[in-house]
Amino acid sequence: MSQFVFATGQYESGDWDAAPLVPANLIDSVARYTSLDVAPAGVVVPLGSPAVPGYPLIYLTGHLPFRLTDHERATVRGFIDRGGMLFIDDHNHDVGGIFHKTVTEEITRTVGPLVDVPTSHRLYSCFFRFPDGPPTTTQELNGWGDNLVHTHLQAVMHGDVIQVLYSSKDYSSEWGYHPDSKRFNTVDNTKFGVNIIVYALTR
Amino acid sequence: MTALDRVRQARSALAGIMVVRSVLWAVAAALAAYAAVGFVEGHSELPRVAAGCTWAVVAAAMMWRGRATRSAEETALWIEARAPQLQYALVTAIDPRAVHVRDELARIAGSVDIRGLVLRAGARAVLRSGAAAAAGLVLVLVVPAGGASRAPWRLMREPTITAPDRLRGLVARVTPPAYARQAAREIRDPLVITALVGSAIELSGHGSAAGLGATTGEDSVTVHSVSGASDGPRWALQVTMPAHAGVVRIHDRGHERVVALDAIPDNPPVVVLDQPARDSTLRSPRGILRLGGRAMDDIGLRDGYFELIISAGDQEGSYHSVERRVGTASFADAPRASLASAIDLASLGLAPGGRLSIRAVARDDNAVSGPGEGSSETRTYRIAAPGEYDSLAVEPGAPPPVDSAEVTQRMVVVRTRALRQEVPRLHKDTAARRAERLSQQEERLSERVQSLLNGPEEDEGGGPLVLPDWQRPLFDTALRALGDAAAQLHAVRLTAALVPELLALRVLDSARTGNRLYLRGGAPALVVNTARVRLTGQGKPDAAPRMPEAPTDTAALAAVARLESISALAVDAPAAAADSIAVFRIAIGGAWPSAAAALADAATALRTRRDPAASLARARRAIAGAPSVAQGLPAWDGGSQ
Numbered sequence: 001m002s003q004f005v006f007a008t009g010q011y012e013s014g015d016w017d018a019a020p021l022v023p024a025n026l027i028d029s030v031a032r033y034t035s036l037d038v039a040p041a042g043v044v045v046p047l048g049s050p051a052v053p054g055y056p057l058i059y060l061t062g063h064l065p066f067r068l069t070d071h072e073r074a075t076v077r078g079f080i081d082r083g084g085m086l087f088i089d090d091h092n093h094d095v096g097g098i099f100h101k102t103v104t105e106e107i108t109r110t111v112g113p114l115v116d117v118p119t120s121h122r123l124y125s126c127f128f129r130f131p132d133g134p135p136t137t138t139q140e141l142n143g144w145g146d147n148l149v150h151t152h153l154q155a156v157m158h159g160d161v162i163q164v165l166y167s168s169k170d171y172s173s174e175w176g177y178h179p180d181s182k183r184f185n186t187v188d189n190t191k192f193g194v195n196i197i198v199y200a201l202t203r
Numbered sequence: 204m205t206a207l208d209r210v211r212q213a214r215s216a217l218a219g220i221m222v223v224r225s226v227l228w229a230v231a232a233a234l235a236a237y238a239a240v241g242f243v244e245g246h247s248e249l250p251r252v253a254a255g256c257t258w259a260v261v262a263a264a265m266m267w268r269g270r271a272t273r274s275a276e277e278t279a280l281w282i283e284a285r286a287p288q289l290q291y292a293l294v295t296a297i298d299p300r301a302v303h304v305r306d307e308l309a310r311i312a313g314s315v316d317i318r319g320l321v322l323r324a325g326a327r328a329v330l331r332s333g334a335a336a337a338a339g340l341v342l343v344l345v346v347p348a349g350g351a352s353r354a355p356w357r358l359m360r361e362p363t364i365t366a367p368d369r370l371r372g373l374v375a376r377v378t379p380p381a382y383a384r385q386a387a388r389e390i391r392d393p394l395v396i397t398a399l400v401g402s403a404i405e406l407s408g409h410g411s412a413a414g415l416g417a418t419t420g421e422d423s424v425t426v427h428s429v430s431g432a433s434d435g436p437r438w439a440l441q442v443t444m445p446a447h448a449g450v451v452r453i454h455d456r457g458h459e460r461v462v463a464l465d466a467i468p469d470n471p472p473v474v475v476l477d478q479p480a481r482d483s484t485l486r487s488p489r490g491i492l493r494l495g496g497r498a499m500d501d502i503g504l505r506d507g508y509f510e511l512i513i514s515a516g517d518q519e520g521s522y523h524s525v526e527r528r529v530g531t532a533s534f535a536d537a538p539r540a541s542l543a544s545a546i547d548l549a550s551l552g553l554a555p556g557g558r559l560s561i562r563a564v565a566r567d568d569n570a571v572s573g574p575g576e577g578s579s580e581t582r583t584y585r586i587a588a589p590g591e592y593d594s595l596a597v598e599p600g601a602p603p604p605v606d607s608a609e610v611t612q613r614m615v616v617v618r619t620r621a622l623r624q625e626v627p628r629l630h631k632d633t634a635a636r637r638a639e640r641l642s643q644q645e646e647r648l649s650e651r652v653q654s655l656l657n658g659p660e661e662d663e664g665g666g667p668l669v670l671p672d673w674q675r676p677l678f679d680t681a682l683r684a685l686g687d688a689a690a691q692l693h694a695v696r697l698t699a700a701l702v703p704e705l706l707a708l709r710v711l712d713s714a715r716t717g718n719r720l721y722l723r724g725g726a727p728a729l730v731v732n733t734a735r736v737r738l739t740g741q742g743k744p745d746a747a748p749r750m751p752e753a754p755t756d757t758a759a760l761a762a763v764a765r766l767e768s769i770s771a772l773a774v775d776a777p778a779a780a781a782d783s784i785a786v787f788r789i790a791i792g793g794a795w796p797s798a799a800a801a802l803a804d805a806a807t808a809l810r811t812r813r814d815p816a817a818s819l820a821r822a823r824r825a826i827a828g829a830p831s832v833a834q835g836l837p838a839w840d841g842g843s844q
Binding site for chain 2: 020021023024027028031032038040041178179
């Protein structure tokens with residue numbers, strides 16, 4: 001069994017590295033709560049790179065317009081077809097925002113339409129239990145962005161299997177802090193990130 | 204011989220027997236008391252005192268009981284009681300009113316051997332009392348002195364002092380220095396001698412000086428014999444109270460006696476300058492300045508005065524000063540005194556810019572280490588310099604640092620476009636000023652790009668920022684474009700400036716999107732220490748914040764440790780413990796006065812053969828504080844997440 005390496009996707013448009021602390025924070029949580037053999041540092045993989053299929057999960061985020069080049073699009077399709085999973089998070093937390101509009105259009109065009117993930121999905125119980133669905137973020141509660149609490153994540157599903165997981169909840173802001181600061185939190189808000197990784201590795 | 208003569212003879216014999224018997228019984232009782240008290244108290248004066256008192260009381264009681272021998276009638280009755288066959292013939296025979304039967308009664312009385320009766324009774328009484336006295340003597344010889352302290356039924360031993368005789372009954376005569384004008388005093392059996400520095404101290408005791416030695420600190424002290432003492436030979440030594448606390452150690456063969464010397468220093472006078480009350484600046488040196496002050500001393504003041512320093516000039520070479528004394532007064536050893544004087548400012552020769560400094564000074568009569576001199580705080584009167592009043596002595600502060608915030612190239616483009624639209628409505632100078640501001644922003648961005656090209660820059664993680672080769676041409680292009688834009692903006696050619704501005708924006712975006720690069724640094728490279736997160740690492744954890752511990756009071760710990768050793772010593776060697784307490788008390792007196800007082804009580808308790816435990820505990824609490832009470836270990840809460 002090879003080591004899990006957290007990969008952040010680099011795309012030509014927009015700001016792909018808008019949440020540079022999220023990978024380290026999720027790696028810390030995976031190491032903290034699971035026995036997975038996890039690499040201590042994440043990697044950045046360009047979406048047009050032939051190395052993309054070598055990673056089980058690729059994390060994408062940004063604020064700016066999202067549009068894949070033809071080469072990137074083809075690579076992503078191949079990645080999905082070979083069993084990879086994309087996790088895309090809207091760093092704006094704004095369903096009217098430019099990232100949300102462009103990324104949903106691009107994913108629909110590249111992989112397929114996004115649908116709501118039911119709260120009974122295995123994603124919410126594969127490691128930690130989230131019976132109420134995706135945990136609410138601070139950005140949803142403090143009125144920033146679209147001032148909405150999104151009750152569901154969206155995904156491109158193949159049957160019951162998630163191929164592309166899309167979040168409008170801005171987990172990139174919620175998890176964007178240094179792992180050493182985690183000890184100041186009463187409740188670790190990165191636990192759902194562990195579920196996403198465990199699901200991606202065990203689906 | 205008549206009956207009366209015979210009775211009188213018997214009375215004399217009985218009186219003698221009564222005296223002898225009383226003395227012997229008193230001796231027996233005294234010996235018993237001596238043995239009993241000595242058994243409890245050991246070697247001290249108390250058994251002797253108890254024996255003497257007992258002898259006197261018992262002897263008096265026995266004498267009183269034998270008062271019957273004072274009259275002939277009582278003696279006759281005593282004989283009648285032991286010779287009932289007389290049937291009161293003897294008592295009647297000696298009665299002067301029974302003249303007509305005196306011969307007959309004398310004949311009857313003569314039939315009884317009164318002499319033998321008295322001798323037998325006397326022998327019995329003397330034998331009994333003698334036996335009692337002998338028993339008392341045996342008791343004294345058998346019962347050990349101080350044996351009570353070693354008796355098995357005693358739960359705690361009473362501390363006893365078994366010092367040799369020459370070190371007992373120590374007397375200290377303390378004579379303060381002459382200037383203090385204090386009376387000499389005598390301290391019996393001193394543990395600590397508290398006296399003024401320089402006091403003459405004579406320590407004396409019973410016995411000869413042969414074989415006695417003494418030291419104070421590192422110095423030896425001569426012990427000499429005192430002749431002409433009324434109570435036998437005495438020894439004595441003289442020391443002077445040192446400036447700091449110390450001890451005198453007196454050695455007698457294998458024994459040692461320690462007397463602590465607690466020095467009271469003669470403090471210098473305390474002086475307060477009441478007038479003038481504050482510093483001031485005068486336009487001109489004119490008028491009368493009144494001076495007033497107070498002085499206090501713990502022993503006595505000798506004299507005092509006001510000290511004036513008149514100075515002029517404020518630069519090296521031009522500065523000079525003169526000192527004067529005014530208002531000198533003698534205080535004749537008074538503990539408190541006042542100073543008063545007045546000075547004419549015009550007579551001091553003060554020039555504009557000059558200063559007059561005033562303070563009150565007082566001296567005490569300390570002839571040992573002094574005289575002690577105390578002074579008040581200084582007041583300064585300054586004469587204003589010419590031109591001083593129209594100057595403002597406010598140093599300008601340093602200019603604030605330049606705001607390091609920088610606008611982006613995109614913002615410069617936006618502002619240039621906005622300015623281009625506003626130019627027709629703006630005054631020429633305003634437009635030029637705003638264009639110049641944009642030009643400066645372009646120059647600052649140009650400098651940042653130039654620094655990127657020159658390197659080495661640092662990213663946010665502190666590591667070196669290395670430009671990849673493919674980015675260099677882009678930054679070179681951007682650098683040239685930014686320079687062109689700044690020049691065009693400087694010339695207020697806004698449309699022309701937009702061309703290089705947009706070029707610079709495009710190439711900077713190309714470099715940015717190719718590999719994100721922040722002009723303020725790159726994204727930090729974080730490597731998670733998974734071994735530490737999983738608590739399997741070998742490194743020292745440093746995640747939890749820790750509160751610093753309170754600094755340890757090492758002096759208190761050392762004092763408590765020494766106190767514990769003294770407490771242990773008090774059980775087996777109370778004399779040594781008392782000496783140690785005396786020295787220890789001097790050592791800690793300044794830091795823990797209440798502990799020193801408790802130690803004095805403990806030493807006194809040891810000297811008087813009482814239990815010092817309570818005083819030692821009080822001293823310990825004064826040093827280390829009251830013991831803290833814990834309600835037990837806290838309950839285990841199962842840990843926290």
